[in-house]
Amino acid sequence: MSVIEGIGFHPLLSRRAGMVVYMKLHEYQAKELFGQAGLPVPRGQVCSDVTQAVLAADKFGWPVAIKAQVHAGGRGKGGGVRLAANREEARQAAEAILGMRLVTAQTGGRELVVHRILVEEGAAIQDELYLSILPDRATASLVIIASTEGGMNIEEVAEKNPEKIVRVRVNPLLGLQPCHQRQVAFGLGLTGALFKSFCSLLARLYATVIGNDLLLAEINPLVLTENGEFLLLDAKVEVDSSALFRHGELADLHDPAEMDPLEAEAQQYGLNYIRLGGNIGTMVNGAGLAMATMDLIKQAGGEPANFLDVGGGANAAMIENGFRIILSDGGVRAILINIFGGILRCDVLAEGVVAAARATGLSLPVVVRMEGTNVDKGRRILADSGLELVSAVDLRDAAEKIATIARSL
Numbered sequence: 569m570s571v572i573e574g575i576g577f578h579p580l581l582s583r584r585a586g587m588v589v590y591m592k593l594h595e596y597q598a599k600e601l602f603g604q605a606g607l608p609v610p611r612g613q614v615c616s617d618v619t620q621a622v623l624a625a626d627k628f629g630w631p632v633a634i635k636a637q638v639h640a641g642g643r644g645k646g647g648g649v650r651l652a653a654n655r656e657e658a659r660q661a662a663e664a665i666l667g668m669r670l671v672t673a674q675t676g677g678r679e680l681v682v683h684r685i686l687v688e689e690g691a692a693i694q695d696e697l698y699l700s701i702l703p704d705r706a707t708a709s710l711v712i713i714a715s716t717e718g719g720m721n722i723e724e725v726a727e728k729n730p731e732k733i734v735r736v737r738v739n740p741l742l743g744l745q746p747c748h749q750r751q752v753a754f755g756l757g758l759t760g761a762l763f764k765s766f767c768s769l770l771a772r773l774y775a776t777v778i779g780n781d782l783l784l785a786e787i788n789p790l791v792l793t794e795n796g797e798f799l800l801l802d803a804k805v806e807v808d809s810s811a812l813f814r815h816g817e818l819a820d821l822h823d824p825a826e827m828d829p830l831e832a833e834a835q836q837y838g839l840n841y842i843r844l845g846g847n848i849g850t851m852v853n854g855a856g857l858a859m860a861t862m863d864l865i866k867q868a869g870g871e872p873a874n875f876l877d878v879g880g881g882a883n884a885a886m887i888e889n890g891f892r893i894i895l896s897d898g899g900v901r902a903i904l905i906n907i908f909g910g911i912l913r914c915d916v917l918a919e920g921v922v923a924a925a926r927a928t929g930l931s932l933p934v935v936v937r938m939e940g941t942n943v944d945k946g947r948r949i950l951a952d953s954g955l956e957l958v959s960a961v962d963l964r965d966a967a968e969k970i971a972t973i974a975r976s977l
Contacts, residue, residue, distance in 0.1 A: 590783045590806040592639045596686045597821050598785075598803035605776040607769065609800045612688035621662035622655060624687040630654060631690035634661040638680040639826040641804065642672035648682065651690070658687070678828065691799055696789035697756060698722055699770070701777045709737040710777070712770070714752050718789035744774040762796065769798055780818060781811035830893050837889040839878060846871025848974050849894035849903040849932075851887075853878050853912045861906045864964055870971030873900045880911035887920025888927065895928050901977045902933045904970040906963060909940025916942075918949035925955050933958065933973050937966035 593601070596614040603609045613624040614637065625632045636648030643649050648670045652658035662685060669679035696718035704711040714734040717725045726733050734755030736748050749767040758766050769790075777785050784806040791801045812819040824832050834841030840855070848870045852858035855877050862872040874897065878890050894900055907917045917938060924930070937960040938946055950957055958973070960966030 591809045591812065591818070591822055592826070593805040593807065593818075593821055594637045594639065594684070594823065595635065595803055596637055596684075598805035599800065601780065601805065601818075602773075602776060602800055602803055605772055605779075607772050607776070607800055608798055609803070610688045610691060612686050614684050614686050615662070616666075616684050618659060618662040618666065621666075621685060621687050622659050625652060625658040626655065628687065628689040632658060633686075633688045633690060634658065634665060635686045635688065636665050636668070636670055636682040637684040637686055638670055638682055639823070640670070640672045640674040640680060642674055643670065646670050646672040648672070662687075680826065683825065691791060691801060692794040693791045693801075694794045694796075695792040696720075696801075697792070698725075698788045699773070699790045700784065700786040700788070701774060701782075702784045702786075704737060707737055708740075710740050710774075712736045712738065712748065712752055712774075714756055716756055718791070722788060738774070740778070743778075744771060762792070765798060780815060781808040782806065783808050830896055833896075834876070834890070834893050837886055839876065839886060839890050839893070841890070841893055842875040843897060844872050844874055845899075846873045847899055847901040847977075848970055849873045849876075849897065849900040850906070851876050851878060851890055851894065851903065852906045853880055853908065853917075857906065857908060861904065861963065861967070864967035865904065865971060868964075868967045868971035870967070870974050873897055878912070884916055884920035884923060887917055888924040891921065891924030892928055895930070895932070900932065902970055902974045903935070904966055905934065905936045905938070906966060907938045907940070909938060909943055909946070913941045914938045914943045914946030915949060916946075918946035918953075922949060922953045922955065925953070930955070933977075935960055935966050935970040935973065937961075937963055 596612060599609040599612065611628055615621040615624055621634065631651050631653045634650050634652060636643050648665060650661040650665065652661050665682055665685050668682050670682055671679055698715040698718040700713045701710055715722065715725055715732050717732050734752055736751050738744055738748055749770050752770060753763050753766050773785060782805055784804060786804040787800050787802065789801050791799050793799055807815065807818050828843050830843055831841055848865055850858065850861055850872055852861050858875055858877045862875065865872050874894060876890055876894060878886055894903060905921065907914060935958045936950060958969055960969055
């Protein structure tokens, strides 16, 4: 989804207040949502065992597609999507995919265990297109992205053949207009009956995005069958979780098993934690301050291991839990604590740090930068704790010190 990055999306800005701001749906869930909106989706059945999968394949006829249901793209390249031309092939595919540990380009190296598969009827494909709708924060609009190169790695298409990517921005206050539909359809080279059919499909998809507060609706591929009909062969959906109070039926679709274990644990404690790939653990109060902290760590030559915003209302217990979660990441070699005391007083932070260090038997180097309410009291608590902590004058000083320490380990 690097084409998304080009229109103002930042993955670290997609979470706040201890919860994921977007909630992903599985493919089968997305297709159920689209099917209810009158969009053309293949017949399919989600299955959790081999026998059930074979019976479903018998019902749909041959060939069928058997797809791993995990929150990641690139499943086909990872062996998570297989075609079956008969009963035996369906059985073999179901046995191979169910229970497999799937790694794709979008899992960040993490293995996702496949608990469910989607058995879906085959389609006689004539052509493949790409279609998605998502917010463009830079222009406060919804952007429709389409391409004639559906089914391919859309990131590569955007990089190597940008002229094949159609982008149309829609003012959400005015809504989708006929001119927007025509612009996308013309961009795809559609004419005649296909032009009219596509415009109708796009209107339904846009209405589904608006009606369900979706942050992403991606169809790749949107296929044109040999019968001249469009079919949503794959579907990815992300829901704005800030709007889930309006969509209880969508909230019920959340699958915590798909989350990173540490991120799921942090969510239970009301902490906003995102695992990254570096070796410097961070604990900060405030998302903006956390982003700035990671930027300065990078500028100093370090690599953040996580994003952890404990929030303004954190107490000593939340600090301790956050500390323990950071230490649970085996890649962390040093920790930077950056707190501006406002609602979260510096003495409360210090008490939580001391309690966490003693409870976990802390042996990693820690740099602390704190300013604000009760800062002198907080510094005394840390100084009297007997812990080996490195104090920093300001944020830049803290980032440089922690990066230097991390490089020496």
